[in-house]
Amino acid sequence: MTQPISFGGITFDLLPQKAVYIKSLDSLLVADVHLGKSESFQRFGVPISSAVNQATLDRLAQLCQQLQPQKLLVLGDLFHSRLALVESVLWPLQQFIATTGVEIQLILGNHDRGLSTALQAYGIHCTDQASSLKAWF
Secondary structure, eight states: OOEEEEETTEEEEEETTTEEEEGGGTEEEEOOOOBTHHHHHHTTTOOOOTHHHHHHHHHHHHHHHHHOOSEEEEESOSBSOGGGOSHHHHHHHHHHHHHHOOEEEEEOOTTTTTOHHHHHTTTOEEESOGGGHHHHO
């Protein structure tokens, strides 16, 4: 069940899956995904399961299948840190992109600043300026 709200003539559907859908912009919005958080902590000896990455991507894939958005707009922190850029995190993300066909646009957050060049190699469009959003729609 969605909870629609309107602002500035745009309707935002607040989804229980921790996302917002904007039908008029054909876009799904999420924030603070933090892929690779487990891997980042594991590098420092903290035993945390990596299953959370796949669960997050599965949740997003289900939303993409259901809503068929053209764009997935990540409002900061797609990745937890540079330590998250490992094959066990990047490969499932590549599979997600390939199977959903969604275009990922990322406003860099404090956790993924400095990763722009690396992420663009995976077809993720990055900016550090929220004002750049207008150009994406």
